[in-house]
Amino acid sequence: MADATAISEAEWQVMNVVWHDQPVEAQQVIDQLAAANNWSSATIKTMLHRLVKKQVLAFEQTGKRYLYRAAIGRSDCIRQASSSFLERVFGGAAAPALMHFVQTSALTADEVTELRRLLDRKEGKS
Amino acid sequence: MADATAISEAEWQVMNVVWHDQPVEAQQVIDQLAAANNWSSATIKTMLHRLVKKQVLAFEQTGKRYLYRAAIGRSDCIRQASSSFLERVFGGAAAPALMHFVQTSALTADEVTELRRLLDRKEGKS
DNA sequence: TGACTTCGTTTACAGATGTAATCTATCCTT
DNA sequence: AAGGATAGATTACATCTGTAAACGAAGTCA
Numbered sequence: 001m002a003d004a005t006a007i008s009e010a011e012w013q014v015m016n017v018v019w020h021d022q023p024v025e026a027q028q029v030i031d032q033l034a035a036a037n038n039w040s041s042a043t044i045k046t047m048l049h050r051l052v053k054k055q056v057l058a059f060e061q062t063g064k065r066y067l068y069r070a071a072i073g074r075s076d077c078i079r080q081a082s083s084s085f086l087e088r089v090f091g092g093a094a095a096p097a098l099m100h101f102v103q104t105s106a107l108t109a110d111e112v113t114e115l116r117r118l119l120d121r122k123e124g125k126s
Numbered sequence: 127m128a129d130a131t132a133i134s135e136a137e138w139q140v141m142n143v144v145w146h147d148q149p150v151e152a153q154q155v156i157d158q159l160a161a162a163n164n165w166s167s168a169t170i171k172t173m174l175h176r177l178v179k180k181q182v183l184a185f186e187q188t189g190k191r192y193l194y195r196a197a198i199g200r201s202d203c204i205r206q207a208s209s210s211f212l213e214r215v216f217g218g219a220a221a222p223a224l225m226h227f228v229q230t231s232a233l234t235a236d237e238v239t240e241l242r243r244l245l246d247r248k249e250g251k252s
Numbered sequence: 253t254g255a256c257t258t259c260g261t262t263t264a265c266a267g268a269t270g271t272a273a274t275c276t277a278t279c280c281t282t
Numbered sequence: 283a284a285g286g287a288t289a290g291a292t293t294a295c296a297t298c299t300g301t302a303a304a305c306g307a308a309g310t311c312a
Contacts, residue, residue: 008269012214026289042272045290050269064278064289078215082226085211088138089204094231095241098224100208102244105220112245115221118228119238119245134299152259168302171260176299190259190308 005056005072005080013037014047015070015077018057023069131182131198131206139163140173141182141196141203149186149195 007015017029026048030041048068051057056077059066090097107115133141143155152174156167174194177183184197216223233241 006268009214010270016217039270040272042274043270046270046272049291066290078226079230081211081215082223082230085207085215086227088135089207089211091142094227095233095237097208098227098231098233098237098241099244100204101212101220101224101227102241102248104205104208105224107221107224107248111221111224112248115224115228116242116245118225119242122228122233122238132298136300165300166302168304169300172300172302175261192260 005054005077007051007054007056007077007081010037011047011051011056012081014044014051015056015074018068018070019074023060023067025065025067029068131180131203133177133180133182133203133207136163137173137177137182138207140170140177141200144183144194144196145200149193151191151193155194 013033014029017032018024021028026045029048030044033039033044034041048057052059052068056070056072057068058071059068061067086092086094086097090100102115139159140155143158144150147154147158152171155174156170159165159170160167174183178185178194182196182198182203183194185192185194187193212218212220212223216226228241
């Protein structure tokens with residue numbers, strides 16, 4: 001099944017930090033995730049390593065340390081994860097998924113407005 | 127990480143058949159999935175077995191055969207998978223996820239209308 | 253009633269994942 | 283320059299997943 005870029009649960013957490021703070025040193029990732037997840041620093045190092053091997057992360061060496069940065073855009077990964085989720089859980093049907101999220105989420109008035117705007121645009125196009 | 131009920135990719139396929147045709151015999155599942163996924167019948171039997179062990183599936187024995195039926199509602203699983211997806215990919219923020227899906231999906235006019243209706247209701251409540 | 257078929261159970265095995273200890277090379281400090 | 287701290291690499295290991303063959307019991311057909 002392995003899609004081109006399959007990022008696991010734990011790896012997503014690491015990548016989210018990377019995308020946010022890029023470029024980052026391992027230590028920064030550790031600072032942000034170790035305590036929160038009760039992970040040892042070794043665990044995070046392993047994940048960084050695996051992400052590099054999967055070519056989701058790239059790094060540039062400065063002296064002894066590495067500076068990591070994403071090799072794949074966050075939006076690409078989101079696209080891929082979303083479509084895989086959609087396929088798996090909703091058989092690929094976006095509408096039911098949307099309805100589910102609309103009904104089960106707390107949305108601010110602004111968010112509702114924005115969504116409505118996107119829907120309008122959508123309608124115009126069809 | 128294993129949430130109460132973690133259903134894997136392949137298992138979702140099986141469950142989708144079960145929820146749809148419930149109660150089902152193994153053979154029915156095999157008929158619907160084996161060819162499409164290029165799975166041997168043994169593979170599907172394994173998945174049924176594992177789902178029973180995970181208590182996602184229940185069965186009732188009639189003679190030699192089993193009649194399987196879901197032990198967990200589809201909507202419960204959807205809720206759980208959706209929230210896990212949301213957490214993992216969007217850090218739990220529903221609005222960005224919704225926007226993503228609205229923008230990247232093809233929606234019929236009816237679906238758009240329905241979504242708008244749900245949003246209206248949402249707004250009324252806040 | 254014996255042979256064949258079929259269904260569920262067991263066993264198998266490789267790769268992915270979560271989780272981490274250990275090793276090694278290197279940089280900083282005294 | 284020697285010693286300690288540290289970063290990345292290597293090794294470890296249990297569990298989960300995908301995928302399936304093999305096995306044993308039971309129903310079916312001739």
